[in-house]
Amino acid sequence: MFTQELQSKIDQVWLAFHSGGLSNPLSVIEQITFLLFIKQLDELQNRAEQQAIITGNTSNYIYTEENQDLRWSNFKNVSPEEMYKLFQKENGVFDFMKNFGGKSTAFSKFMKNANFMIPTSRLLAQVVEMLDKIDMDDKDTKGDVYEYMLGKIASAGSNGQFRTPRHIIKMMVEMMKPTPEDTICDPSSGSCGFLVGAAEYLQTNYKEELLKPGVQNHYLNEMFTGMEFDPTMIRIGAMNLILHGIENPQLKDVDSLSQANADFEEKVSLILANPPFKGSLDKDAVDEKVIALVDSKKTELLFLGLMLKGLKVGGRCAVIIPDGVLFGASKAHVKIRKEIVENQALEAVISMPSGVFKPYAGVSTAILVFTKTNAGGTENVWFYDMKADGFSLDDKRAPVKENDITDIITRFHNIENETDRARTDQSFFVPKEEIANNAYDLSINKYKEVFYEQKVYAKPADIITSIQQLDKERNDLMNYLMNLI
Structure with missing residues (x-):
C-alpha cells in the first residue's frame, strides 16, 4: 500500500x-529504478532457492556462491562506505546488474551506456534503506511508487509527451482485452506503462494459459514490442518490463516515425499508445509509407499513420x-480521419476531461478505438462523454467519488445494448453517413444534444410582495421578543 509515510520518504530521498x-x-x-531492479534480482534468487529445495534444480539461480556479496539482502547490511565500494568496483553490484541475462540480450544492449551516478555512500545507503521497505510482490505498491516518481518529472509535457495515468492505461487495456495470442505494441513506449498494463491484465486473466510452454515463450520473448528513442527512457522501460516478469521484451531504440523503422509494417495485432502531441517533424526524415497515409509534419497525425501501417x-x-x-480542418486532419472511418472500422471515440493530464497540462484528449x-x-x-475519472480535475488530482471508468468499460463490452441511447445521454451512436457529411468530424460536441430545462421565475411584483410579507413577519417576531423583555 502506498502510504503517506512512504511518499514522505521518497520525497526525502528526492531532496537528498x-x-x-x-x-x-x-x-x-533511473538511479532509483536500477536499485529496484537489483532488489528484484535478489527476490528472484530467493524464489529459485525455495524451488530448488523441492526440485533440486539450481539452473534458475541468478547469483553463484562467488558473488553472494552482490545480493541486496547481503549488501544492505554493510556499512555505507563498504556498500558504495561494492557498487563502484569492477564486476561489482552495478556491473552485475548491467550484464544480467548475458551480453547478447536486448537488455544488456540498452544497459551498455548506463552509469552509476549516486554521488555519496550516505545517499546510497539512504535510498537502499527506503526501497528495502517496499514489498516487491505487491504490484500496486510498486506501481504506485514508480508512478509517483515519474510524476516528479517537472519537464514532462514540454515536447507534448505526457505520462499516462495508470488508471487510464488500465481502462484502455480492459476495453481491448488482450489475449495470449496477441502481439502488443506501443510505438512511443516511454517507461512502457501500456505494455506493463497489458502484461498485468494477462497475468490476472490467463494465469493457467501462460503456464503452457509455447504460450510462455511467446509471452516472455515475442508478445511485447516498444519503441523509444530516448536512451534513458528505454532503459527505464526495459527494467520496468523485466520487473513485471517480461524477460526479453522487444524494445527498439529508434525514432518510430523515421525511415529506420520502415520495417514496422503489419507486425502486431494490438496497439495501445499515447503518442507525443504538438511535435513537428521534417517530412524528409519520416518513413515515406507513413507520409503516404498522412501528408503532414504533425506528430499526432503521423503516429496514426504509423499505427495503421504497423497493424496486421x-x-x-x-x-x-x-x-x-x-475536428482539425486541414487536409491532413480530414484525410486521416476519412481513412479510419471509410477504409478501416472505427468503433469508439471516448472524450476525456481536460484535467486528466494535470498537473502537466490541461489539454483536452480523446481515445480512438479502431480495427484495421x-x-x-x-x-x-x-x-462517450467522460466527465469524471475518479480524481479531481485540478492540479491536485485528489481522489473523488465521481468516476465514469467502470461505466465506460461495461458499456463498451455491451455495445450492442447502446442502440436506444439518445443524443442527450452520456453515450450514444452516430451513423457513419452523418460523420462523413460533417467532414469526418469526430468531436462529441458535434453530435451531442444538450437538453435545456425551462425555468419559470416569479414576477418581480410577486417577489416584492413576498419580501414585504417576510419583513412583516420579522417585525412581528421582534415586537413579540421586545414585549417579553
Whole structure:
C-alpha cells in the first residue's frame, strides 16, 4: 500500500539526490529504478532457492556462491562506505546488474551506456534503506511508487509527451482485452506503462494459459514490442518490463516515425499508445509509407499513420489523441480521419476531461478505438462523454467519488445494448453517413444534444410582495421578543 509515510520518504530521498548534486529528475528516476531492479534480482534468487529445495534444480539461480556479496539482502547490511565500494568496483553490484541475462540480450544492449551516478555512500545507503521497505510482490505498491516518481518529472509535457495515468492505461487495456495470442505494441513506449498494463491484465486473466510452454515463450520473448528513442527512457522501460516478469521484451531504440523503422509494417495485432502531441517533424526524415497515409509534419497525425501501417489486418488499436485531431480542418486532419472511418472500422471515440493530464497540462484528449480492415466496416461510431475519472480535475488530482471508468468499460463490452441511447445521454451512436457529411468530424460536441430545462421565475411584483410579507413577519417576531423583555 502506498502510504503517506512512504511518499514522505521518497520525497526525502528526492531532496537528498538534489542536495547531492543530482538534480535531473529523469536521472534520479533511473538511479532509483536500477536499485529496484537489483532488489528484484535478489527476490528472484530467493524464489529459485525455495524451488530448488523441492526440485533440486539450481539452473534458475541468478547469483553463484562467488558473488553472494552482490545480493541486496547481503549488501544492505554493510556499512555505507563498504556498500558504495561494492557498487563502484569492477564486476561489482552495478556491473552485475548491467550484464544480467548475458551480453547478447536486448537488455544488456540498452544497459551498455548506463552509469552509476549516486554521488555519496550516505545517499546510497539512504535510498537502499527506503526501497528495502517496499514489498516487491505487491504490484500496486510498486506501481504506485514508480508512478509517483515519474510524476516528479517537472519537464514532462514540454515536447507534448505526457505520462499516462495508470488508471487510464488500465481502462484502455480492459476495453481491448488482450489475449495470449496477441502481439502488443506501443510505438512511443516511454517507461512502457501500456505494455506493463497489458502484461498485468494477462497475468490476472490467463494465469493457467501462460503456464503452457509455447504460450510462455511467446509471452516472455515475442508478445511485447516498444519503441523509444530516448536512451534513458528505454532503459527505464526495459527494467520496468523485466520487473513485471517480461524477460526479453522487444524494445527498439529508434525514432518510430523515421525511415529506420520502415520495417514496422503489419507486425502486431494490438496497439495501445499515447503518442507525443504538438511535435513537428521534417517530412524528409519520416518513413515515406507513413507520409503516404498522412501528408503532414504533425506528430499526432503521423503516429496514426504509423499505427495503421504497423497493424496486421484484423489488428486493433486504442490510442489517446489531442482533441484537435478530431475536428482539425486541414487536409491532413480530414484525410486521416476519412481513412479510419471509410477504409478501416472505427468503433469508439471516448472524450476525456481536460484535467486528466494535470498537473502537466490541461489539454483536452480523446481515445480512438479502431480495427484495421483495409476494407471498411465502420457503421455506427460509439461516442462517450467522460466527465469524471475518479480524481479531481485540478492540479491536485485528489481522489473523488465521481468516476465514469467502470461505466465506460461495461458499456463498451455491451455495445450492442447502446442502440436506444439518445443524443442527450452520456453515450450514444452516430451513423457513419452523418460523420462523413460533417467532414469526418469526430468531436462529441458535434453530435451531442444538450437538453435545456425551462425555468419559470416569479414576477418581480410577486417577489416584492413576498419580501414585504417576510419583513412583516420579522417585525412581528421582534415586537413579540421586545414585549417579553
